Amino acid sequence: MKNISNYIVVLVLSLVLFSCTGGSPSLQEYFVDKNENPNFISLDIPTSIIGVDNTSLSDQQKQAYESIKKLNVLAFRLNQDNALEYEKEKQIISDILKDDQYQELMVINNGKHRGTIKYLGTDDAIDEVIVFGSSDDEGLALIRVLGDDMKPENMITLVKALEEGSIDVSGLEGQLEGIFDKNQ
Amino acid sequence: MKKYLVIILIALSPLLTQAQSIFDKYADNSEVTYVALQPKMFQMLSKISVSSDDPDAQAVYDLVNNITSFKVITTEKADITKELDNWVTKHLTKSNFEELMRVRDGDANVKFYVKEGADEFHVKELIMLVTDLNYEQLEFDGRSPETVLLSLTGNIDLRQISKLTSKMDLPGGDQLGKAGQKQK
Numbered sequence: 586m587k588n589i590s591n592y593i594v595v596l597v598l599s600l601v602l603f604s605c606t607g608g609s610p611s612l613q614e615y616f617v618d619k620n621e622n623p624n625f626i627s628l629d630i631p632t633s634i635i636g637v638d639n640t641s642l643s644d645q646q647k648q649a650y651e652s653i654k655k656l657n658v659l660a661f662r663l664n665q666d667n668a669l670e671y672e673k674e675k676q677i678i679s680d681i682l683k684d685d686q687y688q689e690l691m692v693i694n695n696g697k698h699r700g701t702i703k704y705l706g707t708d709d710a711i712d713e714v715i716v717f718g719s720s721d722d723e724g725l726a727l728i729r730v731l732g733d734d735m736k737p738e739n740m741i742t743l744v745k746a747l748e749e750g751s752i753d754v755s756g757l758e759g760q761l762e763g764i765f766d767k768n769q
Numbered sequence: 770m771k772k773y774l775v776i777i778l779i780a781l782s783p784l785l786t787q788a789q790s791i792f793d794k795y796a797d798n799s800e801v802t803y804v805a806l807q808p809k810m811f812q813m814l815s816k817i818s819v820s821s822d823d824p825d826a827q828a829v830y831d832l833v834n835n836i837t838s839f840k841v842i843t844t845e846k847a848d849i850t851k852e853l854d855n856w857v858t859k860h861l862t863k864s865n866f867e868e869l870m871r872v873r874d875g876d877a878n879v880k881f882y883v884k885e886g887a888d889e890f891h892v893k894e895l896i897m898l899v900t901d902l903n904y905e906q907l908e909f910d911g912r913s914p915e916t917v918l919l920s921l922t923g924n925i926d927l928r929q930i931s932k933l934t935s936k937m938d939l940p941g942g943d944q945l946g947k948a949g950q951k952q953k
Contacts, residue, residue, distance in 0.1 A: 690810040696799040708812055737813035 612681055612715065612729065616657055624667050624674075628658040649739030653732040663724035675719050678727060682717060697721040711735040791856045792840045792920065801844040808837045811923070828929055836923040845913035850904045853918050857882065857898045866896065876902050886924055894922045895930070 619625045632653050642650065663671050687703040694700075698720045706712035712732065719725035795801045815834045844850060861882050862868070869881040879899050883892040897919045901907055904914035 688809050689807045690813070691807065692796070692803070692805045694797060694799075694801075694803040696802070704809075708809070 612727075615678065615681060616659055616727075616729070619659055619674075624661055624670055626658075626660045626662065628656075628660075630656040630658065632656070645739050646743055649736070649743045652735045652739065653730060655731050657729040657731065658726065659728075660726045661724045663720075663722070671724065675725055678717060678725070682715065687715065706735075709736060711737065791853065791860075791918075792842060795842050795844075795849070798849075800846050800849060801842050804839075804841045806839040811836050811838065832926060832929045835925060836921055838920075838922045840920045842918045844916050847904050847908045847914055850900055850914050850916040853898060853916060854900060854904075857896065857918070861896065866894070869895075873902070878902055883927075890927055892925050892927060894920065895925055895927075896920050 616627070620627045632650070632655055661667075661671060661674055682701065682703055686705060688705070690702045690704060692699075692701045698718075700716070700718040703715045703717075704711050704713060705715070712735070714730040714732075714735070716728040716730070717725070792803070792805070796803050796805070811833065842853070844853070857880060864884075866882040866884050869883045871881075872879045877899055878901070879897065882896040882898075884894040886892040897917070899915075899917040901914040901916070904916065907914045
C-alpha cells in the first residue's frame with residue numbers, strides 16, 4: 586500500500602514539474618502578444634525583399650540565402666510617457682531569453698546600452714537567431730531571424746556576398762529605417 | 770540523508786566558484802562595460818573555414834579555434850577597479866593561477882595571470898588586468914581610471930597571442946606579446 590502512494594506522489598510531482606517548465610511565454614508568443622500593443626512596432630520581413638543576383642552567388646551562398654526564411658522585428662520606441670513600460674518589457678524579454686533553450690553567443694552591456702545574440706537549435710542546424718538590443722535613450726529592438734537548417738559556415742559566406750554587392754539590401758533598409766525615426 | 774547532502778552541496782556551491790565569478794557579478798552592472806563571447810560562438814567560428822594568403826591571418830584563425838570563451842570588463846570607477854584588483858591578486862592565486870608577469874607601461878599597470886595548460890607554452894585560461902597606477906587617487910583629482918579585465922579560456926598558445934592582440938588593438942596588447950615571447 587505504502588509503495589503505491591509513494592508512486593503516486595512521484596507521479597504527481599513530476600507532472601507538476603513538467604507543467605511548470607512550460608509556463609513562461611515563448612518568444613513567439615511574446616511577438617504575437619505585442620503585435621497589437623501601441624508602444625510596439627512590429628514587422629515581418631520575408632527574405633525575398635532582399636534582392637539577390639543569383640548568378641553571382643556560389644552554391645554555398647545560395648544555400649545560406651535559401652535557408653533564411655524571414656525576419657521578425659519588434660521594436661519599442663522610447664518616449665517620455667512609456668519609460669516604465671520600457672523597463673517592464675525589457676525585463677520580460679530578458680527573462681524569456683534566460684531559458685536554457687536559448688544558447689547564448691554573445692553579450693554586450695554598456696550601462697545604457699545592451700545587446701545580446703542567442704540562437705535556438707543545434708550547433709550545426711540553427712533554427713532561429715535572436716538579436717536583442719536595448720538603449721536606455723532610444724528603446725529596444727528584438728529581431729528573430731527564422732530559417733531552416735541555417736549553418737554558421739554558410740552564413741559567413743553571405744557576409745562576403747554582401748561585400749561583393751551580390752545582395753541588394755536597400756529594400757530591407759527601407760523597412761528598418763522608419764523604426765526609430767523620431768519625427769513620426 | 771541524501772536530501773540533506775544535496776542541500777548542503779547546493780548551499781556550498783557559491784564557494785566552489787571558478788575564476789569567472791567576478792565576471793558574472795558585474796555582467797549586468799551599469800557602471801562597467803561587459804562583453805562576452807560564449808563557447809558556442811567560438812564553436813561556430815571554428816566551423817568557418819578561412820582561406821587567406823596572409824600567414825598572420827592563418828595564425829589568428831588557429832588561435833581563435835583554440836579559444837573557448839572571451840570576457841572583458843572595463844570600468845572607470847575606482848571602487849570597482851579596487852575590487853577587480855583585489856580579486857585578481859587574492860582570489861586567483863588560490864585557484865591554481867600563477868602570475869605570469871607584471872608590466873608597467875607609462876601610467877598603466879598590467880598584470881597577467883595564467884592557469885597552466887597542456888604544456889609550457891599553453892594555458893587553459895589567461896587573465897589580464899590593466900589599471901592606472903594610482904587609480905584610487907585619480908578620482909580625487911577629478912579624473913577617471915581606465916580599467917580593463919580580460920579573460921580568455923581554451924587551449925591558448927602564448928606564443929601566438931601577440932598576433933591576436935595586435936589585431937584586436939587592446940590596451941596592454943603589446944605587453945601580452947612580450948608575455949608570449951617570455952615563455953620561449
